[in-house]
Amino acid sequence: MVKTPKESLTIFTDIVLPGESNQLGNLFGGELLARMDRACSIAARRHSHAIVVTASVNHVAFNNAVPIGSVMTIEAKVSRAFKSSMEIYVDVWIEDRESQERSKVNEGIYTFVAVDKFGKPIAVPQLEPETVLEKERYEGALRRKQLSLILSGKMKPADADELRKLFIG
Numbered sequence: 001m002v003k004t005p006k007e008s009l010t011i012f013t014d015i016v017l018p019g020e021s022n023q024l025g026n027l028f029g030g031e032l033l034a035r036m037d038r039a040c041s042i043a044a045r046r047h048s049h050a051i052v053v054t055a056s057v058n059h060v061a062f063n064n065a066v067p068i069g070s071v072m073t074i075e076a077k078v079s080r081a082f083k084s085s086m087e088i089y090v091d092v093w094i095e096d097r098e099s100q101e102r103s104k105v106n107e108g109i110y111t112f113v114a115v116d117k118f119g120k121p122i123a124v125p126q127l128e129p130e131t132v133l134e135k136e137r138y139e140g141a142l143r144r145k146q147l148s149l150i151l152s153g154k155m156k157p158a159d160a161d162e163l164r165k166l167f168i169g
């Protein structure tokens, strides 16, 4: 079976409350990570129709603070499916109260694995990207997977063929 990224699209819109803030009055990083993780897990579940677990958080950029009172939207979509693992890209936006224009504040890349009821990895449907951005993210996903496996000690750098192409063409 082949699925498209939009079939896994998961959108959360919520307001940032004072109890979720740091001492500067902005959203606490751990709270944002938890919300991103939840959105990604639903996207992974929608893609795989299976139980999913977070295998790694490959990248999170806290590029901009999110002030208390912000209306924040988190959008997660599967960007590539491998055998049992899926890369999920999550984009975070806030909106201006008056103009309602959105600006992107953060993004993250998570890896989820589909498992059976005993926690054993199982196969997931493949993914066919459609838009230019989806194709770009799909293309980069294998090297990000290899980098994540190297950092977690599960792959030898010498075996990371796709990642090596970045440096030696």
Ligand SMILES: CC(C)(COP(=O)(O)OP(=O)(O)OC[C@H]1O[C@@H](n2cnc3c(N)ncnc32)[C@H](O)[C@@H]1OP(=O)(O)O)[C@@H](O)C(=O)NCCC(=O)NCCS
Pocket: 053, 054, 055, 056, 082, 083, 084, 085, 086, 111, 113, 115, 119, 121, 145, 148, 149, 152, 154
């Ligand atoms: C994630 C987990 C299922 C992987 O199990 P495993 O025995 O290592 O299985 P495998 O080595 O076959 O890996 C399964 C897939 O995950 C991928 N994977 C494992 N660790 C990874 C990492 N750090 N980064 C990226 N991908 C990873 C593997 O490459 C493999 O992908 P593929 O099947 O698509 O090729 C297992 O480690 C686990 O259950 N971890 C705990 C998950 C959890 O509780 N998360 C919440 C944290 S509180």
